[in-house]
Amino acid sequence: MPVITIASPKGGSGKSTTSVILGTEMAHAGAEVTLLDCDPNRSITLWASRSALPPRMAVLSHVSESEIVRTIKQQDADGRIVIVDLEGVASRLVSRAISQADLVLTPMRATTLDATIGVRALALIAEEEEALGRSIRHAVVFTMTRAIKSKQHTAIEASLKGQGVDVIVPPLMERAAFSALFEFGGDLRSIPAQGRMDGATENAAAFAQEVYKRLVEASQ
Amino acid sequence: MSHGNAPFRIDIGNLKSRAKDSSPQAVEKVDSAGEKHGFVDREPKKQRGRKPSPRTGQVHAKVLPHIADDIANEQKRTGKTQGVLIEEAWALYRSQKATP
Numbered sequence: 001m002p003v004i005t006i007a008s009p010k011g012g013s014g015k016s017t018t019s020v021i022l023g024t025e026m027a028h029a030g031a032e033v034t035l036l037d038c039d040p041n042r043s044i045t046l047w048a049s050r051s052a053l054p055p056r057m058a059v060l061s062h063v064s065e066s067e068i069v070r071t072i073k074q075q076d077a078d079g080r081i082v083i084v085d086l087e088g089v090a091s092r093l094v095s096r097a098i099s100q101a102d103l104v105l106t107p108m109r110a111t112t113l114d115a116t117i118g119v120r121a122l123a124l125i126a127e128e129e130e131a132l133g134r135s136i137r138h139a140v141v142f143t144m145t146r147a148i149k150s151k152q153h154t155a156i157e158a159s160l161k162g163q164g165v166d167v168i169v170p171p172l173m174e175r176a177a178f179s180a181l182f183e184f185g186g187d188l189r190s191i192p193a194q195g196r197m198d199g200a201t202e203n204a205a206a207f208a209q210e211v212y213k214r215l216v217e218a219s220q
Numbered sequence: 221m222s223h224g225n226a227p228f229r230i231d232i233g234n235l236k237s238r239a240k241d242s243s244p245q246a247v248e249k250v251d252s253a254g255e256k257h258g259f260v261d262r263e264p265k266k267q268r269g270r271k272p273s274p275r276t277g278q279v280h281a282k283v284l285p286h287i288a289d290d291i292a293n294e295q296k297r298t299g300k301t302q303g304v305l306i307e308e309a310w311a312l313y314r315s316q317k318a319t320p
Contacts, residue, residue: 001237009259029230065263069242076237091262095254096247100240120257127253132241209228219236 001032002215003072003082005101010117011088014107014143016043017178019085022105024187025208027056032080037061038068038097039087043182050185065093072100081215090120099128102218104138105211107172110145110153115160122165137218141207142171168210175200275303 004022006015019035027033033056037044048059058080063071068084075082084097098104104125108118118140125138140160145153160167172178177188177200184191188201254260283291295302 001232002235003237003240025228026230029228031230031232031235065261069247073242076240081235089262090254090257090259092251092254092259093262095250095257095259099246099250100242102238124254124257124259127256128250131249131253132246134238134240205228212228212230216234219234219238 001076001080001082002102002219003076003084003100004211004215005084005086005097005104006107007084007086007094007098007104007121008088008106008108008114008118009090009094009120010108010114013088013109013114013118014172015039015088016041016047016085017181018105018107018141018143018172019044019083020047020181021172021178021188021204022208022211023057023081023083024054024181025204026081026083026212027054028187028189029205029208029212030056032056032058034058034060034075034080034082036063036068036071036075036082036084038063038093039085041087044085047182047185050183051190052186054187054190065091065096068093068096069100072097076100094121095124095128098125098136099132101136103211103215104136105168106138106140107143108140108156110142110150110156110171112152112156115156137166137214139166139168139211139214141168144174145171146174166214168207168214170203170206170210172207173199173203175203177201178204275301279306281306 006019008015016039023033023035035044035057037059042061044059045061053059060071072082072084086094086097106118106121108114122138125136129136142153142157157167176194177191177197180191180194188197188204291302291305294305
């Protein structure tokens with residue numbers, strides 16, 4: 001089953017939030033999902049400890065550099081979508097997790113700093129494609145975006161698209177409901193209402209659907 | 221982008237994982253590709269050397285010279301530290317005291 005690696009060497013770019021939103025939405029849509037928590041900050045483990053896991057979801061914590069390839073392999077054969085959440089550093093764990101991915105998502109905030117550092121993940125993917133002799137599907141998702149796109153956002157998006165980078169639309173917007181997932185656990189349907197829940201749910205589902213589309217294309 | 225109200229469903233049959241090389245040779249290639257871009261080993265290293273002893277209490281005993289020699293010889297014979305020998309002797313003393 002497909003492996004989605006969420007990778008960016010930039011901390012605070014929204015990797016764990018993206019992982020939880022994607023995992024819970026895909027599980028809600030009927031898939032069996034395993035989240036691998038490879039971040040020493042244990043954000044996913046913290047989310048999982050807040051309440052019972054949504055149906056069809058499992059979490060594996062404390063996956064280290066030496067175990068990552070083997071763990072992904074084990075889960076890969078298990079008939080599940082595997083989502084790998086990584087720490088925001090440039091580590092060997094990141095490069096190994098990318099090597100086992102069917103799709104790599106690089107979340108980035110629409111800032112020059114996030115884009116500059118996030119692009120290092122894209123350079124690494126290109127290097128690994130060459131080293132392994134296989135293409136690795138990848139895409140960028142903007143996170144914590146506002147309803148009105150900033151000039152910086154527009155410019156970064158245009159620059160990435162100009163370089164042939166796949167940018168997922170819709171981005172994940174800045175929403176109270178998304179950050180509240182780590183306060184209450186569960187998914188967007190189980191947490192107490194935070195702001196415009198229908199908007200958050202629609203955003204999350206549309207994002208997950210776009211990722212699913214890419215997974216299907218990648219497996220053709 | 222509108223997805224209307226149609227529920228998003230995943231057809232797991234549409235999703236196929238592609239074969240990925242996970243051989244040690246492939247991992248080595250990936251590691252060196254990563255190193256070129258600064259993605260290096262950042263695993264916390266285990267502390268080397270002997271673990272600190274839990275024996276932090278200390279006694280200041282002066283004994284007769286032949287007892288000191290005896291304890292030293294017993295230490296050499298058993299490979300135990302003098303502290304462990306004193307603990308064993310103390311345990312024996314306590315158990316004998318407890319016996320009426």
